Amino acid sequence: MARDYYDVLGVSRDAGPEELQQAFRRLARKNHPDVNHDPGAEERFKEINEAYSVLSDPNQRKKYDRFGEDFRQVPDDWEERVGAAAGGFRGGGGGSGRGRRTTWTTGGDVGDIGGGYGGFGGGGIDIEDLLGGMLGGGRARGRAGPIAGADQEAELPLTVEEAYRGGRRQVTLNGPDGPRTYTVNIPPGVTDGRRIRLAGEGGQGMGGGPQGDLYLVARLQPHPIFRVESRDIHVDLRLAPWEAALGATVPVPAPGGETKVTVPPGTSTGRRLRLRGEGMPDPRGRPGDLYAEVKIMVPPRLTDRERELFSELAQVSTFDPRRTTADNERASRR
Numbered sequence: 001m002a003r004d005y006y007d008v009l010g011v012s013r014d015a016g017p018e019e020l021q022q023a024f025r026r027l028a029r030k031n032h033p034d035v036n037h038d039p040g041a042e043e044r045f046k047e048i049n050e051a052y053s054v055l056s057d058p059n060q061r062k063k064y065d066r067f068g069e070d071f072r073q074v075p076d077d078w079e080e081r082v083g084a085a086a087g088g089f090r091g092g093g094g095g096s097g098r099g100r101r102t103t104w105t106t107g108g109d110v111g112d113i114g115g116g117y118g119g120f121g122g123g124g125i126d127i128e129d130l131l132g133g134m135l136g137g138g139r140a141r142g143r144a145g146p147i148a149g150a151d152q153e154a155e156l157p158l159t160v161e162e163a164y165r166g167g168r169r170q171v172t173l174n175g176p177d178g179p180r181t182y183t184v185n186i187p188p189g190v191t192d193g194r195r196i197r198l199a200g201e202g203g204q205g206m207g208g209g210p211q212g213d214l215y216l217v218a219r220l221q222p223h224p225i226f227r228v229e230s231r232d233i234h235v236d237l238r239l240a241p242w243e244a245a246l247g248a249t250v251p252v253p254a255p256g257g258e259t260k261v262t263v264p265p266g267t268s269t270g271r272r273l274r275l276r277g278e279g280m281p282d283p284r285g286r287p288g289d290l291y292a293e294v295k296i297m298v299p300p301r302l303t304d305r306e307r308e309l310f311s312e313l314a315q316v317s318t319f320d321p322r323r324t325t326a327d328n329e330r331a332s333r334r
Contacts, residue, residue, distance in 0.1 A: 005050075005051035005054055006051075009024060009027065009051050011023050017056065020052060024051075024056075028045065028049070028052075031044045031048060032224055033045060046221070049157070049159065049222055050221065052222050053219065053221050056222070072154065072155055146206065146207040146208040146209035146210075147209040148209045148212060149203035149209060149210065149211045149212035150212045151202045151203070151212045151213045151214070152202040152212060152213075152214050152215070153215045153216075153217055154173055154214065154217070155216070155217050156171065156184070156216040156218050156219065157219050157221055158186070159223065160221075160223045160255050163189070163220055164255035164256055164281065166185075166187050166188030166190060166281075167185075167186055167188075169183075169186055170184075171184050184196060184198070187283055188283060189282050189283065189288075191218070191220075192228070193218065194217070194218045195215040195216065195217050196215065196218065197214075197215055198214040201213065201214035226253075226255060231280040231287065231288025232279045232290070232291060233254070233279045233280065233289075234290075234293060235252060235253055235254070236292075236293055236295050237250070237252055237261065237273065237293060237295065238295050238296075238297050239263060239294055239295070239296050240296075240297065243263060244268065244269075244294065244296050245266065246265055247263055247264055247267070249261070249262050252275070252292045254278055255280075259290075261275060261292050267294055268294070269294055270294065271293070272292065273291070273293075275289060275290040275291075276289050277289065
């Protein structure tokens with residue numbers, strides 16, 4: 001059984017967005033494989049990413065709180081579907097206090113639906129009738145001839161590095177007959193929301209009908225270093241004051257491996273340096289770009305010599321960061 005996402009992040013069930021983000025950043029930095037070489041760090045890092053990805057999304061978190069580890073099998077509009085099918089009687093009346101419990105399949109996983117719906121006005125509503133058919137699990141009353149199985153979906157969590165590289169991957173999903181493993185070809189540069197089709201792996205057909213398809217939906221997990229926007233990747237570039245002032249060629253992290261960027265003299269915090277084609281690959285077109293956003297860092301503690309040099313610079317420099325650029329240029333020519 002998967003660990004509770006709240007336990008993974010070490011927060012309470014009523015934790016707010018800021019507390020979740022702080023917990024994620026702390027744990028992600030601690031367990032990132034580039035930093036922590038412990039054999040179990042990579043798995044913990046993926047677990048932390050998955051937990052934050054779900055709990056930081058209000059809709060996903062609501063489903064997780066309601067259905068637990070089976071939440072991925074529940075469609076986003078499950079409340080509206082159940083409410084509409086029940087004629088607006090959700091949670092009312094003098095029923096037994098629990099609806100019928102059943103199971104249904106989506107994306108190769110089995111989830112439990114039912115329990116906690118009230119008595120639906122005491123009418124004994126069948127949850128299988130209400131939710132059946134959403135993704136191919138419904139009943140075919142009064143139909144003749146073969147019926148094709150429905151297409152199904154399951155989420156495929158990926159790190160930024162995995163999405164960048166692509167390649168073959170083994171994916172195991174729980175089905176009605178137990179776990180089943182699929183070999184998936186992930187295209188390099190796959191973007192968030194991209195669907196990968198596994199033909200004939202969806203819902204079972206009826207009356208000799210063909211089986212539906214299974215679609216794996218790529219979900220890029222939050223990353224402590226990279227921020228992905230479409231095919232562009234953003235990363236912070238930390239510079240020493242002298243590197244920013246004098247210019248330098250410095251290393252910058254990238255999903256495909258460390259690269260270098262040239263920093264022009266006189267660079268300030270907030271400036272974005274563009275590395276063309278270093279973003280997400282696109283097998284069918286132009287790759288995205290990598291944007292390194294400058295953040296100037298100062299030594300937390302100065303040596304005696306550093307303090308002496310900074311003091312000398314403060315006395316001879318005419319630069320004032322609170323003046324406009326034009327005023328500073330005029331002052332430097334005096």
